[in-house]
Amino acid sequence: MGRFSRRGFLAATTAGAAVATTGGAASAAPAGKKGTSCVPQPGVTTVAGGDPRYQELVHRGFNARFAATPDRVHVVHSAEQTADVVTETVKAGRQLAVRSGGHCFENFVDHRDVRALIDTSPMRAVYYDERHRAFAVQPAATLGEVYRTLFHDWGVTLPAGVCPQVGAGGHVAGGGYGPLTRRDGTVVDHLYGVEVVVVKAGGNARVVTATREPDDPNRELWWAHTGGGGGNFGIVTRYLFRTPGAEGGDPSALLPKPPTRLRSTYVTWPWADLNLARFTRLVTNFSRWYEENGSDPRYASLYSTLHLNTHAIGAVSLEARFDGGRPDAAELIERYVAAVNEGTGLEPAVEHQDDLWLQATLGARFDTGGYDRHKSKSAYLRRTWTPERIAVVHKHLTDAAFDGWGAVDLYSYGGKVNTVAADATALPQRDSILKAWFSVTWMDPELDELHLRWIRELYRDVFADTGGVPVPNADHDGCYINYPDTDLADPRWNTSGVPWHTLYYKAGYRRLQQVKAEWDPRGVFRHPLSVRLP
Structure with missing residues (x-):
């Protein structure tokens, strides 16, 4: 042959069943839980041209047809750090983009107009969140890390993509699918909530959690992340997963079993x-x-x-x-x-x-x-x-x-x-x-x-x-x-x-535009195929 x-x-x-990093299993307990050790969290790392780390950070995208040339790259470790960097970037008038797994096929991140690149690659924890009775997945956790942690610790999984190196960030936001999709639906069919850094009209960024609960005032923001694409409404810092209809507090009963x-x-x-x-x-x-x-x-x-x-x-x-x-x-x-x-x-x-x-x-x-x-x-x-x-x-x-x-x-x-x-x-x-x-x-x-x-x-x-x-x-x-x-x-x-x-x-585009107007009225988050303001 x-x-x-x-x-x-x-x-x-x-590569087809996943779009949207590198190895190392990531499992963490919810912050503040008794008996857990606290690992010191580094501050924001800001890198500009001339720094030996710059080329590594701007060239880690999947598609070498595009190469970012931002003025600076901010490596963040938490939702709060992300919000601080976004606020600073918006006030400075710089166009920003965010990178999690780095597998975008087009130039949404590596665009010539992007002057500030926010890199979430350290944010890769996978754990059970007792408060929300859901599994939390940070955006740079690879699908392989997600599968390993969910299965080893609780015997469950998600019907996400076939490629273990892809990051959860863009994959989930775009409505990811994979080997178990015909049995269990798409990955967003199990998305209970999403934690997002958003920018309202005043220009200050804040962290918002939106869930699928009918009485959640932020529910439309959750809906927009069930297939509305990455880079449209804010920066996802955490996904929350629980299968609809799953009852009780036993984590092993809240997602499908592989x-x-x-x-x-x-x-x-x-x-x-x-x-x-x-x-x-x-x-x-x-x-x-x-x-x-x-x-x-x-x-x-x-x-x-x-x-x-x-x-x-x-x-x-x-x-x-x-x-x-x-x-x-x-x-x-x-x-x-x-x-x-x-x-x-x-x-x-x-x-x-x-x-x-x-x-x-x-x-x-x-x-x-x-x-x-x-x-x-x-x-x-x-x-x-x-x-x-x-x-x-x-x-x-x-x-x-x-x-x-x-x-x-x-x-x-x-x-x-x-x-x-x-x-x-x-x-x-x-x-x-x-x-x-x-x-x-x-x-x-x-x-x-x-x-x-x-x-x-x-x-x-x-x-x-x-x-x-x-x-x-x-x-x-x-x-x-x-x-x-x-x-x-x-x-x-x-x-x-x-x-x-x-x-x-x-027909859902009009609804996505309404979400855009509510949560990103300044059009901070944009790229060549981003949802436009109405």
């Missing part, structure tokens, strides 16, 4: 064996399975991705994760793989791997194998693509003039997600069966134009019948804000007449 390998497959294609074991299956179809007819059958089989079987309770824990890779990667691939603790797990997965391959006339390579759930989850990779320049696009699918649309994908993936590392990944979705009302959270896409992630990665800055043109033309041609973007209709339901794409606001690439904010937020 040439250059294709399991490591290459994972490195190039598994599978005991995980059965992972890897399937590869070399490009040498694929023609258009076989490729079309494969994509159709995969998508139609979720149309016809997506609500089958036996497959509630199934998470799978069909990686439609460029010919340079060497193969089209399927990765499936399933509850390995089921006695019929092997049989169900065998049936699933057979259904995806049915009628192709191919005998793909199939590999199964059984692991303990946490070991398998923490072992997932999120890197680009050194390919550090990146561009992403997205779409929600309400039903299977037509053969004509699939043929467009095939044409671009097999383009002999393009030898880069790109992919169209189809991620399983639906299940429990589809049982939540569209306006219950700021994440309105609630009847889709799949998510599509279009991505391309490379290293050489001189090849920027080649790779950007490839993915832009691919995306435009796939959605040519709706102005180059997945306009909400019977086939699609817009885009996912955690895969941000500034091209959606560019009339050269979006000719649909449907604005970018409708593609991301649909």
Whole structure:
């Protein structure tokens, strides 16, 4: 299979289920609890150009296409420090941005206008908050740290992303999803509250906690963080998680429990064996399975991705994760793989791997194998693509003039997600069966134009019948804000007449604007795709 390998497959294609840091488990007890030792908290660290730490701090973003050039970087350790820095920055008239995990795909943080970068990377605690009867997660805690701490200490988990290196900050705010989403919903379906540093009209920052309680006067601020995107309303300093309807004070009963074991299956179809007819059958089989079987309770824990890779990667691939603790797990997965391959006339390579759930989850990779320049696009699918649309994908993936590392990944979705009302959270896409992630990665800055043109033309041609973007209709339901794409606001690439904010937020955008007017009336928190003041 040439250059294709399991490591290459994972490195190039598994970043999609999380957007939004580095290791080390973080677990802490609530402040003030008797019997806990107090670790001295450092003060704010402020770094300017010329300081040997400056380059490290401004270049730790995921996408090397963008590099921040702020006048100063403030490394903060608490909500109070964050509020003090924000107040000082606003009074000085500097545009600010915040970085937690550092995995934003666009230039929201690394924008040329940003003069003050607030780095929350030390804020990575994960603990149980008795007062709120909820689990607290600080913004820079990585998903791997969250999974490890929740499981080791309480035997529970969250249905968040597949990439353990991603920080909770932006991932949660954008409505994160992952391997347990079809069984347990999105991560924001379990968001009880959010602690945020906000700036009201007077210019002074303050710390506010908003919850989903019906009588909470700040409830709309909570709602805006259930999929309204990061960098819009303030700086999140703590998330609070508790599953709706969970009763009692036993922490181990307040969030979902993960599978005991995980059965992972890897399937590869070399490009040498694929023609258009076989490729079309494969994509159709995969998508139609979720149309016809997506609500089958036996497959509630199934998470799978069909990686439609460029010919340079060497193969089209399927990765499936399933509850390995089921006695019929092997049989169900065998049936699933057979259904995806049915009628192709191919005998793909199939590999199964059984692991303990946490070991398998923490072992997932999120890197680009050194390919550090990146561009992403997205779409929600309400039903299977037509053969004509699939043929467009095939044409671009097999383009002999393009030898880069790109992919169209189809991620399983639906299940429990589809049982939540569209306006219950700021994440309105609630009847889709799949998510599509279009991505391309490379290293050489001189090849920027080649790779950007490839993915832009691919995306435009796939959605040519709706102005180059997945306009909400019977086939699609817009885009996912955690895969941000500034091209959606560019009339050269979006000719649909449907604005970018409708593609991301649909009718909920007006409500988000009202939250913006209430909690950020000065427009302090802004970026190229931020919620605008009404």
